[in-house]
Amino acid sequence: MPLKVVIVDDELLARQELQYLVENAGDVQVLALGSNGIEAVDLIHKHKPDLVFLDVQMPGLDGFGVLKKLLEKKARLPQVVFATAYDQYAVRAFEVNAVDYLLKPFDKSRIERTIAKARERVALVEASIAPDSAEAKLDALLRLVEEASQTPKVQRGKIVLRAQNRLMLVDQKEICFVSIEDGAISVVTPAMEGQSNCRTLEELMEQLDPEAFWRAHRSYVVNIQHIREVVPWFKSSYQLRMDDPKKTEIPVSRNQTKRLRELFNL
Structure with missing residues (x-):
């Protein structure tokens, strides 16, 4: 029996790429594609897939919110793989007993390993010897959702810059771009340019x-x-x-071209 799959991602290119990679993993049937969390709930309820690939960040209802809705509807939970561009969601993905999480852009070999893990999980469930009971899985998810709703979101603060022998506080939304040259990090806004005390762009x-x-x-x-x-x-x-006063032109590296196309549907 082929593994029945539903894919939900708000980016068209990401959906298409994931569908191609999943179908080429062998003995997999993609039943439906969705573009947001509301569609995800409906598609999962309608098709009852073995496995669903869920984008973490979607407008309106994110990937974790989709699972909460399914619990409220007392729907059958499929195996879940979360997809995201940011690895800070990895821990949360595994806390809700997800099969795996995938970082964008997707990797063919990682997809194949994920499909293999999903097959094992589905087989265990069908044989009623799954390592985690359904009740324990639901309890873990409910606790996570409750904790998330009670924890205030981290507010991104202002950035401190050195400019004209002064320390300036700049709101993040005013920042146009950041660059590094010879170890010095410059931050440009429409009104000013300053230096960050950070040692690396990662920091x-x-x-x-x-x-x-x-x-x-x-x-x-x-x-x-x-x-x-x-x-x-x-x-x-x-x-x-960019829209800074100098209309600065910034190169896009080749390995980020795909992300650019996803962002602006190029």
């Missing part, structure tokens, strides 16, 4: 909102909301023209 990015900031190149981090234009470049590459 600075820990303070930035991952929903808004994207590392387009090893030397640049951009605020997606401040991209003015995507400029096609040579050999199928791109540059980003």
